[in-house]
Amino acid sequence: MPTMPWWSQEVGPMYEFVIALLVGVSAFFLLLVGIIIISKGWREIVEARLRLRRAELEPGFFKYAVGKEALEKYLPRPIHRSERVLVERIFFEMGRVVKGSVRERARDAFEKLGFVDHYLANLESRRWWTRAEAAEKLGLMGSEKATRSLIDHMNDPVPEVRVRVARALGNIRTSEALRPLTLALKDPGRWSAIRVAGILIGAGDESVEILLQEFDHFPQHAKISAIDIFGRIRSLKAISLLRDLLKHQDADIRARAAFALGSIGDPTSASHLGDALKDPAWFVRAMAAKALGRLKEEGSIEALCTSLADPQWWVRANAAEALKNKGERGMSALLAMLDSKDTYAAQQAVQMLQESGVLDSMIARLASEEGRERQLALDVMAKLVKLKRTDLLTEIAHNHPEGSIRQRLAIILGLRVQPHPTA
Amino acid sequence: MRQHRIVVADDDPIVTKFLSAVFQDEGFEVSVAEDGEKALKVIKEAKPDLVILDLVMPYHDGFEICQKIKSAGETANVPVIILSMKEREQDALRAFEVGADDYIRKPFNALELVARARKLMGNSRG
Numbered sequence: 001m002p003t004m005p006w007w008s009q010e011v012g013p014m015y016e017f018v019i020a021l022l023v024g025v026s027a028f029f030l031l032l033v034g035i036i037i038i039s040k041g042w043r044e045i046v047e048a049r050l051r052l053r054r055a056e057l058e059p060g061f062f063k064y065a066v067g068k069e070a071l072e073k074y075l076p077r078p079i080h081r082s083e084r085v086l087v088e089r090i091f092f093e094m095g096r097v098v099k100g101s102v103r104e105r106a107r108d109a110f111e112k113l114g115f116v117d118h119y120l121a122n123l124e125s126r127r128w129w130t131r132a133e134a135a136e137k138l139g140l141m142g143s144e145k146a147t148r149s150l151i152d153h154m155n156d157p158v159p160e161v162r163v164r165v166a167r168a169l170g171n172i173r174t175s176e177a178l179r180p181l182t183l184a185l186k187d188p189g190r191w192s193a194i195r196v197a198g199i200l201i202g203a204g205d206e207s208v209e210i211l212l213q214e215f216d217h218f219p220q221h222a223k224i225s226a227i228d229i230f231g232r233i234r235s236l237k238a239i240s241l242l243r244d245l246l247k248h249q250d251a252d253i254r255a256r257a258a259f260a261l262g263s264i265g266d267p268t269s270a271s272h273l274g275d276a277l278k279d280p281a282w283f284v285r286a287m288a289a290k291a292l293g294r295l296k297e298e299g300s301i302e303a304l305c306t307s308l309a310d311p312q313w314w315v316r317a318n319a320a321e322a323l324k325n326k327g328e329r330g331m332s333a334l335l336a337m338l339d340s341k342d343t344y345a346a347q348q349a350v351q352m353l354q355e356s357g358v359l360d361s362m363i364a365r366l367a368s369e370e371g372r373e374r375q376l377a378l379d380v381m382a383k384l385v386k387l388k389r390t391d392l393l394t395e396i397a398h399n400h401p402e403g404s405i406r407q408r409l410a411i412i413l414g415l416r417v418q419p420h421p422t423a
Numbered sequence: 424m425r426q427h428r429i430v431v432a433d434d435d436p437i438v439t440k441f442l443s444a445v446f447q448d449e450g451f452e453v454s455v456a457e458d459g460e461k462a463l464k465v466i467k468e469a470k471p472d473l474v475i476l477d478l479v480m481p482y483h484d485g486f487e488i489c490q491k492i493k494s495a496g497e498t499a500n501v502p503v504i505i506l507s508m509k510e511r512e513q514d515a516l517r518a519f520e521v522g523a524d525d526y527i528r529k530p531f532n533a534l535e536l537v538a539r540a541r542k543l544m545g546n547s548r549g
Contacts (some may be wrong), residue, residue, distance in 0.1 A: 062444035066533050093437045100532035 022153040050086055057083070061090050064109065065102045071109050079113065087143045088115060092140055103142065110141040120149055128158040135161060139168025147177045154180055163195065170199035176348040182210045193225045208235040215241065224256055231260030239264060243272045244287050246288075251281035258284060262291025270295050274303040277319075289315055293322025298329050305333050308345035316344055320352040331358050338383040346387055354392070357383075361395055364407045381412050426452040427544055428469050432462035432488065433477035433506065440530075442475065445533055446540070459483025466492060471501060472544050475525075475536075478507040478514065486521050493522030502543035506531060 040256040052265045062287060067074060079087055100315040102198035110116050119141075122134035135153060138146040146168070153165045166184065169177040181200055184191040200207040230238035236259070245257035256274050261269045273295070288309050292300045298347045304326075307319035335358070337349035353359045363378035379421065384393055390413055397409035409415075429451050431442045440465040446453045454469045456462035459482040466474060466488075474492060475497055478485035479487055492498045502524040507514065515526040 059444045062441050063440075063448050066445050066448070094441060094523060095530075097435065097441065097529050097531070098533050099530040100534065101531050103530075354483050371498075 053083060057086070058090055061087075061094070061109075062340055063093060065098070065105050067105075070110065080168060084113075084115070084184035087113065088137075095142075096139065104107055107142045111143055111145060116143045116145050120146055123149055123153060128156075128161055131156065132158070132161045132164045132332055135164040135168045139164070139171040141396050142173075143169050144172060144174055144177070146173065147172055150177070151180050154184070158168050158347065162191075166191070166196060166199055170203045173203050175206065175210055178203055178207050178210050180212075182207065182214050182226075185225045186219060186222060193221070197229050197232075199223050204233055205237065208233055208237050212238065212241060220253070223253060225254040227253065227260050229257075231263035234264045236264065236266065239266055239269065243269060245275050246272055246279075251279075254279060254281065255284045255287040258287040258291045261263070262287075262294040265294055265296070267295045267297035270297045270300045272378060274300050277315075282310070282315055285310060286312065286314040286318050286360050288349055289322050291316065293325045298326055301329055301333050304330075305337060305345075308337055308348050309340065309342040313344075316348045320348040323349075324352045324356045325380065331356065336378065338387065343387075350384065350387060350389055350392075360394075363400070363405060363409075367402055367404045378408075378412070381409070385412060424448075424472060426450065427473070428471040429473045429475065429540065430454050430456065430462065430469055430471040432456040432459070432465070432477045432480065433475075434480045434499065435477070438477070438506070441505070441533070442511045442536075445537065446523055459485075459488055462488050463491060465497060466501075470497070473540055474501055476501045476503055476505050477539070478505060478509055478518070486517060489518065489523050490521040504536070504540065504543065521524050 042148060048256055051071055053185065056076060056080070061071075064071045064074040072078070085111070091109065095103055095106055095218075116138065119134040119137045122130050123138070123146075125131050126135070127286055132155065135150060138150060149171075150165050150168050154162060154169075156162050156165065160258055169181055178200070181196055181203075184196045185200075200211070208230065211229060213221065215226055227242065230242060241263075242257045242261050246254055246261075247252050248257070254276065258273060261273060270292060273288045273292050277285050277292075279285050279288065289304060292304060304319045304323050308323075310316050310319065320334065323334050326333070332351070333354050334349045340346045340349070341372065350359075353362075359380075362377045364378045365373045366381070368374045381393065384390075393409055393413055394415065397406055397413055397415055400406050400409070429440050429446050431437050431446075431453060432455070433442075433538055434457050436457065439457065443453045443455055453516075454471070456465045457480075460478045462476070462480070463483065471490050474488075476485040476488055480488075483491075486506065489503050489505065492503055504525045504527060505515075505518045505523045505524065506527050506529060507518075508529045509515075510528060518526050524543055527536060527539070
């Protein structure tokens, strides 16, 4: 019996099902590809339109920003509602790179074009993410008009909204906006002190004024945060208070005040910090020594030399490091300390002389042709031997590339002269 | 009298567009470059009266470009303003070491920048 070709054979229901499935899946993927192409094309068209509109409007915005007239005078046509996002984007991008009157002009435009009112309404939204976005945008706009509403939202039940509200107030930077932030330092349970401090530091000198006014009413932890902020901002306005705080009954506050004075770096604080080197609390003395190392002055060298004999190693280390930062006079003081009867102080001086490269230069002078220079270097080496720092010198005596230096050191140390290892 | 020419080299388009609009409005002719390589090319071609340079740019950084401007005979006298996000004292000092005439930090005050540019070009309007 002749076999029938496959196309005329009867097909079963399973076969039909498979065919239908394949057709269905193919159609689905075709549709999907079609949707992707259309949506991508649509996106490209929207982007291209936005780019065109941006190119059309942007020069007008820029001229408005540095000009004196109202925005409409600089624009080729009125702004359409659909262009609000574009306008916002241009002003925010501009605000990222410029400051001063240009930002003020941008802020005025945001108010006049209704952006501020729009986000103030969003700040009352039931959705927390809408409130958070509104707070952020209002902060970027820097509108003082939003201050009251933002302050009210410092008690928002959602932490993310509260943080963005705080940042927005920091951006507005008026005393009305900053005062509630300084008060937030009092409430570490609700506010992260580090975060609030960061915002206040960003606001700069404006926040110092308010912190100074509120300082006496702060609890201890808020006082400590405020002192750290003064130091980070390096505010000269806070110097007088910080000097007074060096006599505060709380040692932690005294230590922080000393550190902040060092960060500010005003050399006229040196005598106050010099007194703090005699503080009964060792960590205040250590911070005072560190702070003195940051001041560009030499009047404190003697007091720092005394601190090299402090019973606490941290004070000694900070004092030695401070002397290292005092230039030539500091170095001379460290060299003189090699004669100190206090072994700790002398050893500290050796370490700092080594770290600052002074010992290397002294060793190089051993080969000097000038008699005085060579004698000075020989004296220093003799002092090191007396301090039993032969470990340091022995290593150099073996490894120094210059033969005459190896020879001189070997004589000082009573070693056999070694040939250079690479020789 | 020919217009004063300014070259603005910055990889941030908002800066180049903003400064172009501002300086053109003030009567200057502005050429822009968005990377170090293009900046060198534009400076060579435009023979500018002032260069405003960003420090961080692709191919050549602002220090390198400034050094090249100041060491080439024909551009050695062209004033250079560095406009940078870099806040460190060392960066400003290095900029002056390589010959920059001014160093302005971003965010900058646009009116101040225009005033400084004018001063460097000899107090004349474009």
